[in-house]
């Protein structure tokens with residue numbers, strides 16, 4: 001297991017948060033009319049990951065070249081933590097030719113083969129794909145691993161259960177990561193899910209499962225380290241459920257009228273809390289807080305400038321890339 | 325018909341759907357609703373607005389994200405005589421539950437030699453135009469219409485949405501009800517004013533299987549459906565000023581398909597443009613062209629024109645997406661081509 005570097009965990013969480021905060025601002029910034037989901041420089045649905053940084057950062061801290069991730073409709077935190085190029089990813093979100101997918105994919109369909117990163121807007125359908133990537137790794141005899149990520153809502157989809165069984169019976173190097181942010185759009189977990197912990201479901205497939213409470217990046221780091229080590233060693237799949245937090249709406253524009261837990265959201269924000277802990281432990285000193293945020297802002301700013309300076313795809317390019 | 329009515333009460337297509345469902349629920353305790361976010365949220369595209377407040381969680385059921393499970397459960401409930409209205413949030417998600425839809429919902433009546441009925445409605449949002457990209461923008465009605473055993477209803481406006489929903493719920497067959505997001509009249513999406521219109525408050529039905537002449541004309545027939553009807557009406561109004569008279573056939577349902585209305589219109593104008601936001605090949609545009617060709621190709625003074633998505637997934641960037649959609653500009657250009 002990689003040694004834990006608290007400052008790095010913190011820095012990466014801040015980097016992601018600054019990114020999402022800026023995308024939030026840019027997404028709404030030029031929407032005219034403001035209500036029109038299809039308007040603006042960033043059109044379409046936008047699912048931001050603020051509050052869920054601990055899951056991505058704690059897991060990805062253990063990954064190396066060749067390791068794969070399949071992410072769901074809310075992908076930015078895992079993409080960034082896994083080393084997907086911020087410029088190319090941002091340009092994709094802006095629908096530019098320099099984007100990861102030349103503007104074809106958009107924010108729910110980011111493909112970065114170099115980092116073996118992909119995401120899908122169809123709930124839970126990244127799980128089987130991660131199993132297949134793990135199968136390829138195993139057949140090729142590498143010690144790489146595949147990480148399959150989705151929300152707690154996705155764990156009620158058939159593909160999730162089929163994948164757990166498949167990975168277990170084929171002893172695949174997969175780590176299943178469930179981000180339990182309590183909500184699947186407007187539906188609370190308690191209304192949709194028969195178990196309180198998906199670790200119990202892992203047991204049903206004969207694989208190790210842990211549930212990390214309290215959106216704790218260090219606890220995620222520990223659990224993921226064990227799961228990734230196990231997969232690399234050829235000992236098979238594991239499941240980690242992270243109890244995390246959806247800080248904002250399901251998608252941008254979601255008024256969240258259904259949400260019963262909004263009052264406590266700010267106090268549950270994992271980043272200020274982690275900053276406090278690291279300041280207290282001396283892993284972080286006061287002036288670094290601002291430096292880290294500013295460095296992240298500068299990187300994000302450059303990515304947005306890069307995107308805005310990139311060409312808009314020509315209409316006829318829509319006809320390209322159906323076949324290889 | 326809407327033209328002659330006094331527009332007293334104007335509602336959105338979404339509201340019209342919800343109203344029809346609510347009226348049927350009041351009239352028939354066997355009618356209930358289930359799907360993702362259909363409860364307090366009222367459906368992501370408003371199709372169950374206010375139903376939860378009136379009927380509660382017993383009859384307006386938020387489901388887990390388990391489409392195979394709850395669509396299959398809808399089939400089971402229907403087989404036992406209930407009348408479920410089930411929502412598949414986006415039609416694009418058909419992939420995770422198509423076995424229940426095509427091998428069960430659509431085939432049970434036939435397989436059972438007519439012994440078992442499946443009186444269920446499966447509604448789903450369709451359509452592109454707001455950069456939701458390849459997995460959230462398809463129409464796919466041609467796919468459902470291709471598979472035998474389900475009626476396929478595709479309204480273009482609030483009045484038809486309400487009347488067709490009532491018919492769908494009362495129908496003893498499985499009915500796929502496909503509504504276009506861009507024609508729902510949603511507050512958060514660009515909309516054509518035609519998505520908000522007068523709809524009577526009381527219950528009424530629009531028969532499934534009857535096309536409507538959305539606009540009479542004499543030079544060119546446009547056969548189309550859903551949001552493309554709204555676009556075509558805009559184009560027809562604009563072209564009227566240029567002396568081109570466009571007749572618009574709003575199919576309203578694909579199964580059953582009102583072939584006669586199509587043929588009558590083409591016989592009158594001699595020129596046919598089929599506009600479809602679904603994929604071009606193996607779909608509606610080819611079907612309509614074939615019906616004319618099979619019946620009497622000499623009706624046509626010009627070869628049929630087809631305007632549809634050119635067999636590519638729906639891309640994300642606006643420039644790419646609008647590069648392939650049947651926009652007003654493309655509809656107008658196709659009509660002018662036929663007139664040239």
Ligand SMILES: Cc1ncc(C[n+]2csc(CCOP(=O)(O)OP(=O)(O)O)c2C)c(N)n1
Pocket residue numbers: 073074121122123150151152153154155179181183184185246250360389391413417420
């Ligand atoms: C198969 C399928 N069904 C439904 C949806 C619509 N949908 C998109 S996100 C979402 C909720 C997902 O909840 P969860 O898995 O908990 O992830 P979260 O959004 O909370 O991160 C739903 C129902 C979808 N994209 N795919």
Ligand SMILES: [Mg+2]
Pocket residue numbers: 151152153179180181182183184185
């Ligand atoms: Mg969730």
